[in-house]
Amino acid sequence: MSWEVIRFNVEHACTMTSLKQNHKHLDSDVICSYVKLVVEKNPRVFVFVLVASIRNTFGYITTYYKAWMAKRKAMTLWYGNWDQSYNELPRLLQAMKFFIPGTIVRYYTHTAITLEGDVIPKNRIFDGLLWAFKPAIERFRFCKQMIQVDGTFLYGLYRNVLMIVVAQDGDRNIFPIAFAIVKKESEETWNFIISNLCSHVVTQAGVCMISDRSSGLLSTIGRPENRWTPPHGYLAYSIRHIASNAMKRFKQKNIKKEIINMGYALLQPNFRARLENLRRYEDDVYEFAAEIPIEIWSQAYDVKGRRYDHMTTNLAECINSVLKMTRRLPIASIVRETYFRLGKVWAEKSSQIDVMISDERNWALDLEKAMQKNQTHATSIFVHNFARLDSDFVVQALVRPHEGGNSTTYTSNLNRRWCDRGRFQAFKFPCAHAVVTCMHINVDPYFYVDYCYSLHTMRNIYSCDFKYLPNEAY
Numbered sequence: 327m328s329w330e331v332i333r334f335n336v337e338h339a340c341t342m343t344s345l346k347q348n349h350k351h352l353d354s355d356v357i358c359s360y361v362k363l364v365v366e367k368n369p370r371v372f373v374f375v376l377v378a379s380i381r382n383t384f385g386y387i388t389t390y391y392k393a394w395m396a397k398r399k400a401m402t403l404w405y406g407n408w409d410q411s412y413n414e415l416p417r418l419l420q421a422m423k424f425f426i427p428g429t430i431v432r433y434y435t436h437t438a439i440t441l442e443g444d445v446i447p448k449n450r451i452f453d454g455l456l457w458a459f460k461p462a463i464e465r466f467r468f469c470k471q472m473i474q475v476d477g478t479f480l481y482g483l484y485r486n487v488l489m490i491v492v493a494q495d496g497d498r499n500i501f502p503i504a505f506a507i508v509k510k511e512s513e514e515t516w517n518f519i520i521s522n523l524c525s526h527v528v529t530q531a532g533v534c535m536i537s538d539r540s541s542g543l544l545s546t547i548g549r550p551e552n553r554w555t556p557p558h559g560y561l562a563y564s565i566r567h568i569a570s571n572a573m574k575r576f577k578q579k580n581i582k583k584e585i586i587n588m589g590y591a592l593l594q595p596n597f598r599a600r601l602e603n604l605r606r607y608e609d610d611v612y613e614f615a616a617e618i619p620i621e622i623w624s625q626a627y628d629v630k631g632r633r634y635d636h637m638t639t640n641l642a643e644c645i646n647s648v649l650k651m652t653r654r655l656p657i658a659s660i661v662r663e664t665y666f667r668l669g670k671v672w673a674e675k676s677s678q679i680d681v682m683i684s685d686e687r688n689w690a691l692d693l694e695k696a697m698q699k700n701q702t703h704a705t706s707i708f709v710h711n712f713a714r715l716d717s718d719f720v721v722q723a724l725v726r727p728h729e730g731g732n733s734t735t736y737t738s739n740l741n742r743r744w745c746d747r748g749r750f751q752a753f754k755f756p757c758a759h760a761v762v763t764c765m766h767i768n769v770d771p772y773f774y775v776d777y778c779y780s781l782h783t784m785r786n787i788y789s790c791d792f793k794y795l796p797n798e799a800y
């Protein structure tokens with residue numbers, strides 16, 4: 327294996343106007359002020375790359391140890407003292423549990439042992455941590471019954487991974503409901519996250535989990551103790567994940583595009599036709615797509631609309647809205663920030679929704695717009711066959727030919743919240759065909775809109791306060 331040293335695009339950072347050739351002056355403090363700039367731009371820079379960069383900038387060959395020390399100093403400068411922060415954690419978490427009863431904190435640790443293999447009593451090694459605040463846990467039932475799980479690397483001294491469980495209200499506002507920091511992603515750390523998530527955070531049945539991650543997650547999700555298998559929980563893949571796997575394997579943009587289009591196809595016959603169409607490729611593209619369980623990645627086969635029309639995850643959006651810059655902080659500060667920032671989001675949304683309700687609005691803005699569009703579209707459809715089967719209303723409708731539409735027949739079923747064009751079940755509010763059915767039987771179409779889109783439901787989420795946490799209480 328060969329290593330290539332790449333050039334850094336950092337400004338010349340030498341703090342002295344001229345460096346004496348006596349290299350005693352190039353001690354770790356001088357190097358540190360240079361390294362500080364490099365580390366700020368790229369906290370994950372390798373030490374051997376720093377050594378090469380110092381050589382290029384100062385014409386001096388420093389030792390690996392000296393550069394390592396400089397990087398460590400720079401990391402402490404930018405990101406605080408990590409070791410101290412780890413020691414601060416238990417006290418902070420204890421305080422959070424005390425002041426916010428119902429807050430979930432779970433450690434993932436292993437026994438500390440000496441070099442001789444003896445157990446060091448009362449000493450545990452940190453492997454991970456999961457935390458979730460009571461207001462978010464308690465009010466998740468008013469959100470879309472769907473979570474997104476994703477992760478991102480932290481910038482600190484240790485290359486930890488921050489995993490976030492994201493929920494979404496009916497107005498597309500997203501916020502994290504649980505966090506975990508683990509040393510690395512593995513089957514065991516996933517098991518730690520999923521088992522605690524099921525036992526303490528998302529305890530209701532029927533929730534769909536969308537994720538980009540697969541290897542460790544997949545192998546833990548089906549464990550009987552985790553209960554994240556139907557009907558308790560449903561797994562769905564982000565279409566981005568499938569598409570990037572396809573790209574990695576076949577290295578063809580058109581295949582990637584076809585896979586994405588298949589995922590978004592709303593009709594099952596359309597999905598099946600597209601799948602068959604993949605046989606034209608010489609590579610085993612068809613086999614690749616056919617091997618993935620259909621209900622995990624196809625919107626057409628998400629027959630209960632468990633994904634709420636979400637085919638990807640919104641991690642980046644969530645980081646920008648709630649966690650911006652926190653990835654730079656030491657661990658205790660990350661935990662503390664998640665509480666205060668979530669509290670801020672809560673307060674803002676609560677007052678926004680109150681204003682909307684006082685304006686006599688009942689529904690999320692996007693939902694209102696979509697329903698108005700469907701109601702307008704409905705005026706160009708007329709019912710030519712209506713049947714009441716048991717308690718179901720089944721309607722066959724025709725687009726008026728003089729309106730320029732096709733004279734296609736549609737079937738929709740209100741009680742099953744289903745339409746043969748796929749939109750009603752996928753979006754969880756009546757499509758134009760369902761609106762026509764409602765008009766025919768004189769029922770308000772909003773009766774069939776999922777409760778999560780109601781502003782009153784949303785107010786229930788944010789009406790729960792994030793209590794004041796005394797700053798130095800712990």
Ligand SMILES: [Zn+2]
Binds near residue numbers: 746749757
């Ligand atoms: Zn429809």
